[in-house]
Amino acid sequence: MLLLGIDIGTSAVKVSVVNAADTKFIASAQFPEAEAAIVSLHPGWAEQDPESWWQYTCSAMQKLKASNRFDLHDIGAIGIAYQMHGLVITDKNQKVLRSSIIWCDSRAVETGNKAFEALGTSYCQSHLLNSPGNFTASKLAWVKEHEPAVFEKADKIMLPGDYIAMKLTGEITTSPAALSEGILWDFKSETIAQPVMDYYGIPESLIPGIQPVFSIHGRVSSAAANAMGIKPGIPVAYKAGDQPNNALSLNVMQPGEIAATAGTSGVIYAVSDQLTGDPQSRVNSFAHVNHSAQKKSVGVLLCINGTGIMNRWIKDMAGGQFTYAQMNQQAAGIPLGSEGLTVTPFGNGAERMLNNRLMGAQIHNLQLTTHQPAHLFRATQEGIACAFRYGLDILKENGVRPAVIRAGKANLFLSELFTELFVNFTNTPVELYENDGAAGAAIGAGIGAGFYAGSREAFRNQKPVVFAEPGVSQKAYLNIYERWKGILEKTLS
Numbered sequence: 001m002l003l004l005g006i007d008i009g010t011s012a013v014k015v016s017v018v019n020a021a022d023t024k025f026i027a028s029a030q031f032p033e034a035e036a037a038i039v040s041l042h043p044g045w046a047e048q049d050p051e052s053w054w055q056y057t058c059s060a061m062q063k064l065k066a067s068n069r070f071d072l073h074d075i076g077a078i079g080i081a082y083q084m085h086g087l088v089i090t091d092k093n094q095k096v097l098r099s100s101i102i103w104c105d106s107r108a109v110e111t112g113n114k115a116f117e118a119l120g121t122s123y124c125q126s127h128l129l130n131s132p133g134n135f136t137a138s139k140l141a142w143v144k145e146h147e148p149a150v151f152e153k154a155d156k157i158m159l160p161g162d163y164i165a166m167k168l169t170g171e172i173t174t175s176p177a178a179l180s181e182g183i184l185w186d187f188k189s190e191t192i193a194q195p196v197m198d199y200y201g202i203p204e205s206l207i208p209g210i211q212p213v214f215s216i217h218g219r220v221s222s223a224a225a226n227a228m229g230i231k232p233g234i235p236v237a238y239k240a241g242d243q244p245n246n247a248l249s250l251n252v253m254q255p256g257e258i259a260a261t262a263g264t265s266g267v268i269y270a271v272s273d274q275l276t277g278d279p280q281s282r283v284n285s286f287a288h289v290n291h292s293a294q295k296k297s298v299g300v301l302l303c304i305n306g307t308g309i310m311n312r313w314i315k316d317m318a319g320g321q322f323t324y325a326q327m328n329q330q331a332a333g334i335p336l337g338s339e340g341l342t343v344t345p346f347g348n349g350a351e352r353m354l355n356n357r358l359m360g361a362q363i364h365n366l367q368l369t370t371h372q373p374a375h376l377f378r379a380t381q382e383g384i385a386c387a388f389r390y391g392l393d394i395l396k397e398n399g400v401r402p403a404v405i406r407a408g409k410a411n412l413f414l415s416e417l418f419t420e421l422f423v424n425f426t427n428t429p430v431e432l433y434e435n436d437g438a439a440g441a442a443i444g445a446g447i448g449a450g451f452y453a454g455s456r457e458a459f460r461n462q463k464p465v466v467f468a469e470p471g472v473s474q475k476a477y478l479n480i481y482e483r484w485k486g487i488l489e490k491t492l493s
Contacts, residue, residue, distance in 0.1 A: 050160065102160075113131075266307030
């Protein structure tokens with residue numbers, strides 16, 4: 001049997017096929033090849049059309065079929081990973097009523113701040129583990145206030161992965177993990193967070209049926225099967241946000257285990273069995289994929305919006321004449337510290353770890369007679385690594401003590417230089433694995449469909465391909481970090 005994983009990313013949709021018998025990766029494809037657009041109608045806004053995600057999924061499947069490496073009709077279960085916190089609204093005919101307000105959209109920051117004040121610190125921290133912040137519930141409240149005609153027609157709200165599952169099966173479901181992403185789950189009562197619903201005036205009828213992450217969320221319809229080139233009746237057996245799914249794909253499932261990713265955004269994700277939240281909501285706690293009323297499992301998530309997207313912006317500003325591999329090679333030839341050039345990579349919406357401040361990305365101490373594009377390439381990677389260090393210090397305030405961090409050998413971690421910078425600025429070893437979100441979702445489907453007894457069996461053959469640890473020049477890295485931190489804190493003040 002084969003397992004199909006679908007990863008609904010911000011920049012593209014990726015599909016991967018895994019052999020269920022040995023969890024070996026078989027083939028993958030993504031669409032579009034160029035990065036998908038984010039529509040920003042106003043500063044701080046970010047939207048995408050949900051229908052484009054479905055079209056990208058079908059196009060990626062056509063590319064996968066063209067590889068001729070397997071028979072699509074051997075696929076026995078489907079798993080979905082998706083960009084977190086996005087809001088999709090459909091009417092009673094399952095028609096999308098407006099573009100999705102995605103994760104890096106900042107329009108609802110003040111809406112969430114008012115809710116936090118009204119609901120109270122004690123309730124939010126002990127029941128929600130977060131401030132309502134700029135998450136899905138607050139985005140919906142913004143629509144209710146500013147687009148009442150849309151809200152009036154709304155029949156169901158969902159996250160991006162729920163939408164793709166709906167397109168596949170015609171059924172709409174959610175999970176405690178998904179609701180916790182939207183700050184709509186009460187961890188004390190293990191039910192929908194009714195005080196949030198009441199405060200925002202959200203009728204419970206908008207919430208889909210609630211099921212475990214690992215369960216049958218519907219079966220592929222004939223229409224979807226034709227569009228995808230697969231058999232009808234295949235179960236969609238797993239749905240999870242991209243960061244919990246990344247943790248699953250790295251077998252980060254037990255308290256104390258930690259995952260990281262450095263794609264469009266950068267994330268450190270630590271698993272805990274404690275129902276606690278950061279007093280300032282700089283990091284956020286969500287139900288992990290294996291959370292249940294009987295076994296508490298929480299993912300403590302630090303997110304930096306401006307990581308890979310900053311690196312891409314620098315690539316574009318250099319005229320697009322260099323590949324990422326060429327940028328990495330040039331950056332490696334510049335000494336540590338980039339000869340004084342410093343980049344703070346915050347320019348992609350409100351940064352939670354900076355108390356939801358809307359920070360522009362900044363380049364400091366640019367010397368026109370000294371600095372070349374290679375300096376900028378290196379300073380950008382140094383700035384991103386320093387941002388991870390800054391965030392890790394916040395996680396440490398919240399009891400996270402990493403002995404090692406696991407990450408996929410992908411995105412910025414494809415750069416040997418970035419990996420070196422990350423381990424030295426954070427002073428933490430890193431294990432890199434050959435994995436991706438879509439393959440992780442495929443294995444999640446195998447667990448949800450009952451092919452594997454659990455994650456331990458599913459990942460029994462997994463081994464790291466790279467182990468990187470800090471070097472001996474810690475003082476030099478600390479000096480560069482203190483310079484970076486000083487610039488950031490001066491800007492914040």
